[in-house]
Each structure stands twice: as structure tokens, then as C-alpha cells.
Amino acid sequence: MADLLPGFDDETLYEDAPCGYLATLPDGTVLRVNRTLLRWTGYDSDELCGTRFQDRLTLAGRIYHETHFAPLLRMQGSISEVALDFVCKNGERLPTLVNTVQRTDEEGRPVVNLTTVFDARDRRRYEQELLAARDVARTAALELQRLNSELEQRVAAAVEERLTAEDALRQSQKMEAIGQLTGGVAHDFNNLLTLVIGGLDLIGRQIPSQPPGPGTERIRRARDAAMEGARRAAKLTQHLLAFARRQPLEPRLLEVNRLIREISDMLRRTLGEQVELETVLGAGLWDVEADPVQLENAMLNLGVNARDAMPAGGKLTIETHNSSLDDSYVAGVPEGLAAGQYVMIAVSDTGCGMDLETQQKVFEPFFTTKEVGKGTGLGLSQVYGFVRQSGGHVRIYSEPGVGTNVKIYLPRARPGIEAEPERRVEPAAMSGDEKILVVEDHEDLRHYIVGILTDLGYEVVATADGPSAIETIAKRPDLDLLLTDVVLPGGMNGRQIATEALRLRPGLKILFMTGYTHNAIVHDGRLDPGVALISKPFTYDQLGAKVRSELDGLPGHRRT
Amino acid sequence: MDILGRHNVTVSGKGERFMMFAHGFGCDRNMWRFVAPAFEETHRIVLFDHVGCGRSDSSLYDPVRHSSLQGYADDVVAIGRALGLEEAIFVGHSVSAMIGILAARTAPGMFGKLVLIGPSPCYINDGDYRGGFERSDIDELMTFMDSNFLGWSAALTPQIMGNPDRPELAEELNNSFCRADPDIAKSFARVTFLSDNRSDLEGVAIPALILQCSEDLIAPDSVGAYVHERLAGSALVRLRATGHCPNLSAPEETVEAIREWI
Numbered sequence: 001m002a003d004l005l006p007g008f009d010d011e012t013l014y015e016d017a018p019c020g021y022l023a024t025l026p027d028g029t030v031l032r033v034n035r036t037l038l039r040w041t042g043y044d045s046d047e048l049c050g051t052r053f054q055d056r057l058t059l060a061g062r063i064y065h066e067t068h069f070a071p072l073l074r075m076q077g078s079i080s081e082v083a084l085d086f087v088c089k090n091g092e093r094l095p096t097l098v099n100t101v102q103r104t105d106e107e108g109r110p111v112v113n114l115t116t117v118f119d120a121r122d123r124r125r126y127e128q129e130l131l132a133a134r135d136v137a138r139t140a141a142l143e144l145q146r147l148n149s150e151l152e153q154r155v156a157a158a159v160e161e162r163l164t165a166e167d168a169l170r171q172s173q174k175m176e177a178i179g180q181l182t183g184g185v186a187h188d189f190n191n192l193l194t195l196v197i198g199g200l201d202l203i204g205r206q207i208p209s210q211p212p213g214p215g216t217e218r219i220r221r222a223r224d225a226a227m228e229g230a231r232r233a234a235k236l237t238q239h240l241l242a243f244a245r246r247q248p249l250e251p252r253l254l255e256v257n258r259l260i261r262e263i264s265d266m267l268r269r270t271l272g273e274q275v276e277l278e279t280v281l282g283a284g285l286w287d288v289e290a291d292p293v294q295l296e297n298a299m300l301n302l303g304v305n306a307r308d309a310m311p312a313g314g315k316l317t318i319e320t321h322n323s324s325l326d327d328s329y330v331a332g333v334p335e336g337l338a339a340g341q342y343v344m345i346a347v348s349d350t351g352c353g354m355d356l357e358t359q360q361k362v363f364e365p366f367f368t369t370k371e372v373g374k375g376t377g378l379g380l381s382q383v384y385g386f387v388r389q390s391g392g393h394v395r396i397y398s399e400p401g402v403g404t405n406v407k408i409y410l411p412r413a414r415p416g417i418e419a420e421p422e423r424r425v426e427p428a429a430m431s432g433d434e435k436i437l438v439v440e441d442h443e444d445l446r447h448y449i450v451g452i453l454t455d456l457g458y459e460v461v462a463t464a465d466g467p468s469a470i471e472t473i474a475k476r477p478d479l480d481l482l483l484t485d486v487v488l489p490g491g492m493n494g495r496q497i498a499t500e501a502l503r504l505r506p507g508l509k510i511l512f513m514t515g516y517t518h519n520a521i522v523h524d525g526r527l528d529p530g531v532a533l534i535s536k537p538f539t540y541d542q543l544g545a546k547v548r549s550e551l552d553g554l555p556g557h558r559r560t
Numbered sequence: 561m562d563i564l565g566r567h568n569v570t571v572s573g574k575g576e577r578f579m580m581f582a583h584g585f586g587c588d589r590n591m592w593r594f595v596a597p598a599f600e601e602t603h604r605i606v607l608f609d610h611v612g613c614g615r616s617d618s619s620l621y622d623p624v625r626h627s628s629l630q631g632y633a634d635d636v637v638a639i640g641r642a643l644g645l646e647e648a649i650f651v652g653h654s655v656s657a658m659i660g661i662l663a664a665r666t667a668p669g670m671f672g673k674l675v676l677i678g679p680s681p682c683y684i685n686d687g688d689y690r691g692g693f694e695r696s697d698i699d700e701l702m703t704f705m706d707s708n709f710l711g712w713s714a715a716l717t718p719q720i721m722g723n724p725d726r727p728e729l730a731e732e733l734n735n736s737f738c739r740a741d742p743d744i745a746k747s748f749a750r751v752t753f754l755s756d757n758r759s760d761l762e763g764v765a766i767p768a769l770i771l772q773c774s775e776d777l778i779a780p781d782s783v784g785a786y787v788h789e790r791l792a793g794s795a796l797v798r799l800r801a802t803g804h805c806p807n808l809s810a811p812e813e814t815v816e817a818i819r820e821w822i
Contacts, residue, residue, distance in 0.1 A: 026809065027802050059697050060704035066778050066804040067586030067654070068708070074808040075590055083708045131706055 020117030026102070026110040028052035028070075037117055042089035053115070058085045058093060069098075074110065077102050083120065083127075095124035168334035171360060175335070178364060179385070186240040191442055193234050194537035198448040200227045201540045234537050239382050249291040249389060253413055256288055256295075256320055256343055257281040263296055267303045267316075274313030275306070282321030288343050288410040294386040295410075301379035302347040302406055309351025309404060319346040323409060325393075337393045342409040353400040362396065383408070430544030431457040434480035434551050438462040439469045439497060440513070441488050449483070449513075452540050453547065466492025466500075473501050479508065481551055486514040498531075511550045513538075563642050566617035567635065568609040571643065573600035578645050580606040580671075582636065584654025584678075585752045588614025588740075591653065594811035598819070603649070608639055610656075612744025621744050629655070629755050633662035640670045647672030649822060653807060654678050654778065655752040661791075662757065664766055674768040675818055676794075678779040678804055679787050682756040689758070690782050698753045705746055761790035768794040769821040771806065771814065778804040795821060 014021060020037030024030050030048045038045060041056070048056070054065040061084045073079045078101040086094040100115040203223045210216045260279060268277050299318075306316045323344040330337040354362070363384035383406070387394045391411045398404040436453055440446040441464045453460045461476065463469045465488055473479060482501050486494035498510045512533045534546045563569075568589065573579075579599055581592045589607040596605050609616040610632055625631040636659060640648070650671045652660035657679030664671045683691045684698065740748075768791050772784035781798075788796040797817050801810030 058700070058704070059693075060701040062777055063697075063701050064586075064704060064708065066776075067584070070803060071587050071591055071805050071808050074805070075593065083704075085704070 019119075020096070020115075022053055022113075022115040022117065024053050024113045024115065026074075026113060028054045028065075028113075031112070040088070040094055040117075040119065041086055047089075056086050058087055061085050069100075073100055073102050073113065077104070083124070086117075095120045097123065165334065172335035175363065175384075182240045186237040189237045190234070190241075190536040191445060193230055193237065195444050195448060197227070197230045197234070197537050197539055198452070200230060202451070205540070230537075241385075249294060249386075251289045251291050251390065253287050254290050254292055254295065255285070256345060256410070257285050259292060259295060260299065260318055260320065260345075263299055267299065270300060270303050271307050271316060275310055276313075276315045278315060278317045280317065280319040282319070284322070285320055286322055286341065286343050286412040288390075289413040290390045290392075290410055291386070294382075294390075298383040298386050298408065299345075299347070301383055305379055306347065306349035306351060306404070309349055309353070314350035314403075317346075317348045319348070320344065322412075325409065333393060335388070337409075338391070338411075341412040342392065343412060345408040345410070346405060347408075348403060348405040350403045353398045353402050353404050355398075355400050359396055359398055363394070430541070430548045432548060432551060433457050433459065435459045435476070435478050436461070436481045436483055436547070437469060437472055437476070437479050439464070439466070439482070439484035439488065439494070441465060441485060441490075449543065452543050453483075455540075456544050456547075458547070465490030466497045469497050470500050470504070473504050473508075477505065479505065481509045481511060481547065483511045483513065483547065486512055509550055509553070511546065563638050564608075566620050567611070567639055568607075568615040569639055569643075570607050571604055572607075573603055573605040575601070575603045577603050578606055578643065578648035579603040580608075580636075580640070580645065580648055580650050582608070582650065582652040582656035582660060583610065583613070584652075584656050585748055587653075590614070591805070591808060592651075595651075595807045595815055595818075598811075598815040606639075606643060606645075606648075610748070611635060612741040612748060614740075618741045618744060621741070623747070626744075626747065627751060629659055629751060629757060630662055630666075632656075632659045632751075633666055636660070636663040637667045637670065640667060645670050649673045649675065651675040651818065652677065652679070654680075654804065655748075655755075658755070658757050658760070661760055661764055661768075664764060665760060671766060673822060674764075674766055675771070675821070676768055676787070677771045677807060677814070678773060678776055678784075679770060680779040680783045681758040681761055681787060681790075683753045683778075684756070686756070689786070690780070692778070692780050692783065693753065698750075701749065701753065702746060705749060758786075758790070761787060764791055765793065769818065770794055770796045771817055772796060772798050773801050773803060773806050774799065775802045776804050797821070 015035040017034065017036055020040060021032075021034040022030060022037065023032040030051060030053050033045060033048050038048070041048075043056075054062050054069075057065060064082075065084070069079060069082055069084070078099075080099050081097045082099075084096055084098050086096060088094050097118045097120045098115055099118075100113050102110050103112045103114065104110050200223055203219070204227070207216060207220050207223070210219070260281065264277065264279060271277055303316065310316075321344055323342045325337065325339055325342055327339050330339045362380045364381065384394055387408050387410065393409040395407045395409070396404065397407075436458050438446060438449050438453070438460055440449060440462070443464070446462050446464065450460050450462050461472055461479075463472055467490055469482075469484065470492075473482070482498065484494040484497050488494060488497070492500075494512050494514075498512075501508050501510065510532065512531060513536060514533060532546070532550050534543065538546070571578075579596075581589070581596050583589055583591050588609045592607060596607060599605060611620045611626065612618055620635075622631065625634070636650075640663070646669060648671050650660040650664065650673070652658075652675070654677070657674075657676035658681055660671070660674050660676065661679075664674060680691065682689065683693050684695055685691050685693065770784055770788050770791070772779075772781060776784075784796060784798075788794050799806050799810060799813055799817065801813055803809050806814045
């Protein structure tokens with residue numbers, strides 16, 4: 001065989017093989033090393049022989065040799081492709097792959113280790129690249145995982161936000177629906193109450209002309225009791241309308257601090273001795289445009305609720321200050337609110353507070369936490385309806401066991417509105433002889449109204465719808481007053497009748513009647529400046545006084 | 561599988577007294593193959609694999625619990641309790657020497673004698689204390705281990721292990737002794753070489769034999785002397801054997817030293 005390789009004897013093949021050869025004792029002491037490995041490492045044969053080969057490794061390699069290489073070799077008798085780094089004579093590092101077989105004697109005791117050493121610089125570089133790539137992949141995977149979980153969190157947050165918004169919207173839609181319902185019921189109820197009160201009124205007027213005696217007296221008492229009941233019923237429907245935002249408001253320029261000072265005595269009496277009242281009224285408070293009677297009612301309702309929440313006593317604080325609600329605040333008001341300047345009235349108690357579920361329901365009509373018979377469940381509904389109808393906003397904060405805080409925001413009055421003096425109608429002389437056209441589709445009601453006016457001396461013409469009313473106006477140029485219902489059948493509403501009437505008869509005085517004002521006559525639930533209106537149900541005296549004052553054109557009626 | 565199965569525990573031999581052998585970092589219970597049989601006539605021999613090594617159940621590994629040697633010591637105690645060990649002889653190599661001391665502290669009465677082969681309570685130099693290594697050496701070891709795990713355990717083993725049609729491949733693997741889960745092995749290396757259990761040497765009242773090799777890179781003479789000094793009632797025997805694994809390189813000498821002492 002050697003003849004086939006001239007010049008390449010076994011010695012040369014061993015010394016110059018393309019890999020390193022090492023023969024060592026079992027403890028690593030080098031017996032022989034070939035030229036290739038000497039060339040790679042830069043050592044002389046003398047420098048390596050007699051020393052332990054593991055001492056030529058990097059420290060990490062030496063640790064690995066002790067903990068893995070040597071034990072494995074002893075147990076297996078051989079070891080393959082272990083990565084070890086030699087330290088060359090010049091200090092450079094030589095990455096290698098090492099294979100070793102251990103020769104043993106007949107009793108199995110190790111005698112010599114035979115080792116081949118392969119130059120693994122390229123392979124190690126490639127491995128390092130692989131390791132780096134693996135690290136990049138791991139980092140990317142972690143990043144992806146993080147993004148995924150972040151995305152999940154964001155989706156969850158968005159869903160949560162959406163659910164909250166939907167919840168709030170549902171709540172406001174519910175309030176709206178209840179408002180429609182109660183408003184409708186209250187309107188019909190008012191028509192009926194007008195009849196009841198009218199009938200009782202008439203009975204009352206007839207009593208003095210009856211022969212005195214126990215029978216008459218019984219009728220008077222029964223009539224008075226019935227009248228009282230009817231009035232309370234009227235008040236109740238008023239509250240319902242207030243919640244439904246269908247009550248005719250009479251807003252005027254109002255100093256909130258003055259109103260609170262004026263009612264604080266009454267509030268103190270309402271609250272009783274157990275509850276301390278403190279008012280902290282902000283300086284330079286803007287005026288608002290609101291119905292003072294309704295605001296008083298609202299404050300009293302809140303006072304009563306606070307008192308009932310503090311059976312063992314406590315403290316009620318009323319604060320006022322100017323407040324600007326920005327876009328981000330109003331965005332959180334599902335029922336809608338304009339950003340801008342508001343006057344805030346905060347009513348805080350130190351009472352029992354309420355949980356979230358209760359807070360969501362407190363503004364609903366007839367919702368009450370009080371014992372049966374102790375509350376109507378309409379107090380906070382009134383507050384809510386009145387404030388909403390006035391273009392404002394109510395917010396409730398409550399902590400069970402700590403207290404409740406209700407904040408009312410009323411819009412700052414538009415500049416240029418002047419305060420209106422209180423309108424007082426002297427009912428002294430209600431009678432007259434002017435000519436009045438009554439438009440009312442409800443037949444009984446029409447008879448009732450015509451009866452009162454006729455009784456007072458007026459000359460009355462009555463129709464049930466718009467077209468016949470216009471016809472009458474055209475025929476009767478001597479009419480002084482048009483008294484018309486707002487909602488009418490026959491294609492024309494009260495406002496359209498009034499417009500047409502004024503076209504035919506400029507200067508004709510007009511008085512509207514309505515059970516509620518959700519119609520063309522009222523803007524935003526307020527009286528249109530320049531129109532006169534009487535709310536159903538009304539009494540004989542109320543109608544008489546209103547008609548008289550309208551005919552007389554008493555001051556306070558702004559004509560536009 | 562119970563705790564014994566999950567740690568690949570076997571019990572063999574005759575005799576009253578239990579003798580538990582614990583392998584060190586880099587190996588598994590196979591490393592006792594030349595030493596343990598020598599005691600089978602007189603003792604009941606307990607062999608086991610630490611978690612992540614040999615045929616142990618890798619799912620036992622808990623990154624938190626096994627982030628200190630105490631976690632491994634707790635495993636030893638769990639095995640000891642399952643076997644009902646009392647006053648047993650614990651033979652621990654390398655890092656398992658310290659694991660044995662921690663286990664003995666954790667479960668008084670479980671071990672009556674400790675044989676510590678190449679113990680080190682702290683591998684890193686700290687002031688006057690010469691553990692033998694600097695922190696940077698250990699970091700280098702971690703990087704270096706990747707080179708070898710890439711070569712066999714990490715790259716080859718999972719693929720072959722995952723070939724259900726040819727299960728024999730796993731057995732034919734090169735370097736099939738001392739199999740290890742690469743990630744757990746790296747963590748074990750870190751826990752081992754970064755541990756500092758010097759304070760745990762104080763107050764151990766159990767008789768202990770320290771076997772100190774010559775020219776031991778991992779646990780040099782100074783460390784053996786340190787352990788001997790701190791461990792009350794310990795005996796120190798210097799072996800002629802060189803290196804870190806006298807149980808493999810010089811089993812007769814190792815067996816003789818242990819037998820003489822116990």
C-alpha cells in the first residue's frame with residue numbers, strides 16, 4: 001500500500017494528517033502529539049509532552065473537561081465531537097471538536113486516551129451565528145407574545161369601554177322611554193283633572209246658594225276633601241311632567257346664591273335639629289336662566305332625601321361655584337350635554353350612601369328606597385327632569401356608609417337677558433265683556449271652559465279644530481282673544497292657528513292651554529318669549545285671572 | 561409517577577443502613593457505577609438523578625424553587641422521606657456535597673454521616689476567600705456550554721427523541737451517559753457556580769468525611785481546607801487521585817477512603 005503513496009510513509013501520514021492527534025495518559029498527560037496540532041497551536045512537542053492537555057484549554061473548557069468530558073470518557077470509553085477551545089502559544093484561541101477513545105487493560109483499567117482534534121473555527125463561527133439567530137428568534141417570539149398579550153389587553157379594554165358606554169346609553173334610553181310614558185300619562189291625567197277640579201269648583205260655587213243645614217255642610221266638606229285630593233293629584237302629575245321634561249318651565253334670570261339663602265330657613269325646618277346645614281356659596285357666581293320654583297323644589301327634594309339618609313343626624317353641605325365643563329367631560333355624558341360654562345350646586349350629606357345599582361335607578365320615577373307610604377319616588381325624578389329640561393346635568397356620587405353627593409350643573413345665563421320681575425296677577429276683577437274664541441278638541445273640557453268664561457261675562461265662541469277656528473276668525477273681526485289648546489286634530493296645531501290668526505288679525509291676543517308642552521309652541525321646554533300659556537289643570541280662578549291679565553296686557557309679557 | 565420514579569430512584573444491596581449517592585453537575589447516577597457496588601454487601605444503596613439529569617422527570621423542574629441549591633436539597637429530603645431514611649449515609653459529589661449539607665440541615669435525623677467528595681461552599685473568589693473562579697469565568701462557562709449543547713443535547717437529542725418510529729436512536733446517541741435537559745443543565749450550572757453556602761457550614765453537628773483530590777480545578781485544596789475548618793467534627797482525607805472525579809478516575813482509592821471512615 002505504501003508503494004501507492006511514494007514519499008508518504010506512516011510517519012508522514014500521522015504527523016501531517018489534516019487533523020490533530022494526541023495520545024495521553026488517563027489523567028490527560030500528553031504522551032505524543034502530531035505536527036498538525038503543533039502547527040495549529042504554535043507549541044513545540046517538548047512544550048506539550050509531559051503536561052496535561054486539559055491545561056491547554058480555556059478556563060471554561062477546563063471546567064467542562066472536569067465536569068463532563070473526563071467522567072463521560074471514563075463511563076463510555078469514548079466521546080464524540082465535544083467542543084473544546086485550545087489556547088495557542090500566542091494567546092489566540094483555537095476552537096476544536098474533539099473525539100477520544102479510551103483504551104483499557106484486561107481488567108478494564110484505563111491505559112491510554114487517543115484523541116483526534118478537528119479545526120472547528122468555521123463550524124464554531126457558524127454555531128455562534130446560529131446561537132445569535134436563535135436569540136434573535138427568541139427575542140422576536142417574546143416580543144410577539146408581549147404584543148399579543150398587549151393586543152388582548154387593549155381589545156379587552158376597548159370592549160369594556162364599549163360595554164360601559166352601551167350601559168350608559170341604555171340607561172339614558174330607559175330614562176327617555178320612561179319619560180315619554182309618564183309624560184303621556186300625565187298629560188291625559190291633566191285633562192281629566194281639569195274636569196274634576198272644574199266640577200268641584202262649580203259645586204263650590206253653587207253651595208252658598210243652597211239652603212244651609214247639615215246636608216249642605218256635608219256636601220261642602222266632601223267637596224273640599226275631593227278638591228284637596230284633586231290638587232294633590234295635580235301636584236303629582238306636575239312632578240311626573242317634571243321628570244318627563246314636559247312641564248312648562250318659566251325660566252328667568254336667577255341668582256342661585258340668593259335663592260339658596262332665601263330657602264335655607266325652610267330647608268333647616270325640613271332637615272330638623274339632628275342635621276346641621278352648611279352653605280358654602282361661591283363668590284362671583286354667574287347667573288343662570290332657570291325656573292326658580294322648580295329649582296326650589298329640586299333643593300327641597302334633595303334636602304328631604306338627605307335627611308332621610310341621615311336618620312341619626314349628620315351634616316348637609318350646599319356648595320356653589322362656577323364650573324367649566326370641557327369636551328372630555330361632556331363626552332362622558334351619554335344623554336348629551338354642551339361643553340361650556342355652568343353654575344354648579346353640590347348637595348352633600350354624611351348619610352348611609354347607596355350602592356352602584358341604586359345610583360343607576362334613583363332618578364327613575366317611583367323608584368324609592370323608603371318604606372311604602374313614606375316617599376313618592378318622584379323627588380329625584382323632579383331634580384333630574386328639571387335640570388335636564390333646563391339644559392343642565394346632574395351627577396351623583398355615593399359611597400355606601402360614607403354619604404352622597406349630588407351635583408347640579410345649570411348653564412350660565414346667556415348674556416343680554418334681563419331679570420323678569422315676579423308676575424303677580426291680581427284676581428280681583430276677572431270678569432269682562434270681550435269676545436273670546438275657544439279652540440279645544442276635548443268636548444267636556446270645551447264645555448267647562450266656555451262655562452267659566454260665559455259665567456265671567458265674556459262672549460264666547462268655541463270650535464274643536466284649527467280649520468273651523470280660522471273660519472271663525474275670518475268671519476268675526478271683533479274677536480279680542482284666541483284661547484287655544486296646543487295639540488289638536490284636524491291638521492293644524494295651536495301654533496299654526498295662532499300664526500294664521502295673527503296674519504288675518506294682527507294684534508289679536510293669544511293664550512295657549514296645554515297639559516304639557518312637548519310641541520311646537522315651546523323651544524327646549526321653555527316658554528317662547530311673547531306667548532302666554534296656562535297649564536292644565538286649571539281652576540276657575542286661575543283661568544279667569546289669566547284671561548283677564550292677557551286681555552289687559554299686564555306688564556311682564558314681552559311681545560316680540 | 562411517584563417521587564421515587566420521577567427521580568429515577570433505585571434501591572439495591574443488603575444491610576441495615578441506607579447509603580445515598582448523589583451525583584454532581586455534569587453527570588447522572590451512572591457516575592457511581594465503580595463505587596456504589598462496593599458497598600452493596602453491607603448497605604442498602606440508593607441512587608437517583610437530580611431533576612433535569614439522566615432519566616429524571618424534567619417536569620419536576622421549577623424555575624423558582626430550583627434557583628437555589630436549597631431546591632435541590634428539598635428534592636433529596638423528599639426522596640429520603642419517601643424511603644423513610646434515618647441516620648443514613650449521604651455520599652455527595654461536587655455540588656451535591658453542599659446539597660447534602662443543606663438536606664441534613666433541613667431534615668435533622670435523616671442523615672447520620674456525610675461523605676463529601678470535592679465539596680465547595682462557594683466557587684467565586686470573595687476577598688480573602690479563594691473559591692477558585694472569578695465571576696467572569698462563570699459567564700464564559702455559560703456561553704461555552706451553549707457550544708456543546710448545540711452540538712448534542714439541544715440540537716440532536718430532541719429530534720431523535722421525537723422520532724417514535726426509531727426509539728433505539730436515542731439509546732445509540734453519542735455521549736448518551738449523563739444526558740441532561742440543556743436548559744435545566746445551564747440553570748444548574750449557574751446555580752452551582754454562583755452559589756454561596758458558606759454560612760450553611762456552621763452548626764452542622766453530623767460527622768463528615770471530606771475527600772480532597774489533588775490538582776482539583778473545581779474544588780482546590782484551599783476550599784477543602786476551608787470546609788474542614790468550618791465543619792465541626794469533619795475529617796479531611798487527601799486522595800492521590802487528580803482531577804475532580806475520583807469516583808471515576810480512582811474508584812478503588814475512593815471506596816477505600818469511604819469504607820475506612822464509615
